[in-house]
Amino acid sequence: MPENDSIHYDVVIIGAGAAGLMCAATAAGRGKNTIVLDHANKMAKKVLMSGGGKCNFTNMYVEPENFLSQNPHFCKSALSRYTQWDFISLVDKYGIEYYEKELGQLFCKQSSKEIRDLLLNECQKVNARIQLKCDVLSVKPVQDGFTIDTSLGQYKCNSLIIATGGLSIPTMGASGFGYQIAEQFGHKIVETGAGLTPLTFKGKLLQQFIELAGNSARCRVSCGGQSFTNAVLFTHKGLSGPAILQISNYWKKGDYLEVNWMPDLDIDEWLSKGISQRPEALLRTLLATEFSQTIANFICRLIGFDKKLKQIDHKEKLHIINLLENWRIFPDDVEGYRVAEVTLGGVDTSEISSKTFESQRQSGLYFIGEVLDVTGHLGGFNFQWAWASGYAAGQYV
Ligand SMILES: Cc1cc2nc3c(=O)[nH]c(=O)nc-3n(C[C@H](O)[C@H](O)[C@H](O)COP(=O)(O)OP(=O)(O)OC[C@H]3O[C@@H](n4cnc5c(N)ncnc54)[C@H](O)[C@@H]3O)c2cc1C
Missing domain, CATH: 3.50.50.60 (FAD/NAD(P)-binding domain)
Structure with a gap:
């Protein structure tokens, strides 16, 4: 009773x-x-x-x-x-x-x-x-x-x-x-709405990212006037990790995220040094000194080329710096209440x-x-x- x-x-x-x-x-x-x-x-x-x-x-x-x-x-x-x-x-x-x-x-x-x-x-x-x-x-x-x-x-x-x-x-x-x-x-x-939640991709974008699942990188992620610097984790559904959970509170459908892949470095200085000290190395080899090889290969694909560092001209250098500093990505959705830490x-x-x-x-x-x-x-x-x-x-x- x-x-x-x-x-x-x-x-x-x-x-x-x-x-x-x-x-x-x-x-x-x-x-x-x-x-x-x-x-x-x-x-x-x-x-x-x-x-x-x-x-x-x-x-x-x-x-x-x-x-x-x-x-x-x-x-x-x-x-x-x-x-x-x-x-x-x-x-x-x-x-x-x-x-x-x-x-x-x-x-x-x-x-x-x-x-x-x-x-x-x-x-x-x-x-x-x-x-x-x-x-x-x-x-x-x-x-x-x-x-x-x-x-x-x-x-x-x-x-x-x-x-x-x-x-x-x-x-x-x-x-x-x-x-x-x-x-x-x-x-x-x-x-x-679901807060502190992973963000998801679908379709072609998801396919593009799937090889990265399990990899992570320390990035600065910005959206809606807010920025968080912490780990970004690539998952089978999209993006997670502390920096993504934080920014998910500010992200709305249709917004893009701006990602700085190397928030702790002066990227121009880092790239110039790489070019002068390791001219015969490939771009992806230099990137792999900061990221897993899988992420380094992925970034090269985003950049649109991979070549010996000595072959990179001024315009290409600016393009690499810009992509590493301000890469824009459009998530599709938040993962939702099932996994969200807060409302x-x-x-x-x-x-x-x-x-x-x-x-x-x-x-x-x-x-x-x-x-x-x-x-x-x-x-x-x-x-x-x-x-x-x-x-x-x-x-x-
Ligand atoms: C996986 C996960 C990890 C988290 N980790 C952290 C962390 O490490 N640090 C941090 O600061 N925050 C963390 N959070 C967020 C934190 O848990 C919540 O913000 C906090 O618990 C909110 O406290 P609350 O008492 O308001 O609500 P809750 O802790 O959610 O408690 C609400 C209570 O109300 C009861 N209840 C709901 N509906 C009814 C009803 N109809 N009748 C009777 N009872 C009802 C529920 O059973 C529950 O016991 C985490 C959240 C999740 C989901």
Whole structure:
């Protein structure tokens, strides 16, 4: 028999992910009688699978510029009140070992389970309850709060927090539930899309790239006024790797990507040196000093010729430099929610308080984490947003 919880709670949180659990621990820590409801069979599934099982739990260089939103100022208040250093000191308190992988990204040395256990323990020590396998059927506003009908019976509360995340990876429990609730109370939804996702090619272009599958190169990739320098991985479907996941947040169908194949070099100087020092070498041999031979051959095909370096004339040299610096490529699509790490767009922040996360349309209703129109770059920023927004709302409910 399912348990019928008819108790009245101060706070009901829907979604036992990063934001919901942080909010539960904070609210219950302030003496609020708190329960978290989730339809999944496990809590914090995305924490567990994140960072390749090592959870990139924050970043040492968090700035508002690392977040996309129609209102770029919305994230500032919460991020400044619960910073990366606050979460790092919590991680330290639990003796969890971590390391910086690159660019300030902090990962667990052992396992992302340690972050899940930290969240669970933070909830348990202040008696925040977590109820899994609970399908929420409806939410109704009543005087001084809400009633929530679920597969396990009815819950009543004064404050209702929606922490149901975005649409990415439906097999992990993702649903559009948070958007439905937002719309029920008259909130607008900023158009959603798959973020931090690989880009795909089709047809002739895909055929052209297929031989590169498995190869990678450090490139600077630009689109929509943004640039990221990191690894680009060629796959059987198109492009992936950190630089591509990052730029996918800014890419729209029909846009091209501009790729600098050698972002750390002065390409003119590098090529001139090659020509004077190795005149008998072929262009593809020189390129293979910087790339795998497969990529070097591919770049030669893009350039349109391969010849001894001493045979390259001035016009050809400019053509090579231009292609290595500003190669344009038109991806066909994003790979989509099945593999996307985040959801772009979400609940419009214009009617949500950036201080308390309470709805300005419905007193006692709060939205936190990824369900909101706030999306972080790759590198621990999305969890930092979950911690910061969860903490901020937990302080006010
Ligand atoms: C593969 C992958 C790797 C990632 N790696 C990183 C990383 O290393 N670093 C980083 O910063 N970010 C990473 N992210 C992004 C990060 O996981 C999310 O941004 C973050 O989890 C969002 O937290 P949240 O609490 O808002 O939502 P979620 O963590 O998605 O939690 C939402 C919860 O709500 C529940 N829920 C949904 N619908 C309902 C419903 N109808 N009823 C009841 N419960 C519901 C879900 O089951 C889930 O438990 C990764 C994402 C993915 C998919």
